[in-house]
Amino acid sequence: MASLTLRAAALAAIALVRVGVRATTIELPPCLDPFQPFIYSGCYADTGNPHALSLRSQLDQQDMTIEKCVSVCKGNGFRYAGLEYYGVCYCGNTVNGQQIDEEQCNYPCTGNSSQVCGGTDIISVYQDPTFLPVDEVTVADYDHLGCWTDDSEYGRALAYPQDQLDGSTLTTEKCLQACRDGGYPFAGTEFGGK
Numbered sequence: 001m002a003s004l005t006l007r008a009a010a011l012a013a014i015a016l017v018r019v020g021v022r023a024t025t026i027e028l029p030p031c032l033d034p035f036q037p038f039i040y041s042g043c044y045a046d047t048g049n050p051h052a053l054s055l056r057s058q059l060d061q062q063d064m065t066i067e068k069c070v071s072v073c074k075g076n077g078f079r080y081a082g083l084e085y086y087g088v089c090y091c092g093n094t095v096n097g098q099q100i101d102e103e104q105c106n107y108p109c110t111g112n113s114s115q116v117c118g119g120t121d122i123i124s125v126y127q128d129p130t131f132l133p134v135d136e137v138t139v140a141d142y143d144h145l146g147c148w149t150d151d152s153e154y155g156r157a158l159a160y161p162q163d164q165l166d167g168s169t170l171t172t173e174k175c176l177q178a179c180r181d182g183g184y185p186f187a188g189t190e191f192g193g194k
């Protein structure tokens, strides 16, 4: 995940100076439709390498609430939403960190001081209850959804390349297994071996 985050950051930096270069991951808007509320999952350490949750949202951290962070993670199809350091919002499909004592999550949120937004290198994590628990998901649970275009002005159809897989021996099953292990609800193959 660290290398993916770095790659996304590098691509974003290039995009600033070279017009026309596309970033792989484009943050979609928050979900505006009503949806089943996320459930609090616990207080976790975030060592930052890799981050506990993979996507750092570009939402304004000076005016953050649990509702805002959860909505952007829902809008981007993530399993988890997390709030850290008064109002930095993260989204992810796995939590890469140790659960720690509840009292260590004690910073008020910038947009609603009655809510808790983690701590320093500590993140308050919420979970979308509409996802099956990761342990119960198998490759057989993925349905074929058809053939889609990729890499438009809206970014990649699926944002996280699984570059740890060897393209020359790729199979559908290997792709599904990697995406299942990463907690991703969608998987896709293209270009003969990506």
Ligand SMILES: *[C@@H]1O[C@H](CO)[C@@H](O)[C@H](O)[C@H]1NC(C)=O
Binding pocket: 112, 113, 114, 115
């Ligand atoms: C602030 O958060 C508390 C606790 O979640 C909630 O009850 C309250 O409605 C929120 N206030 C606003 C203005 O949204």
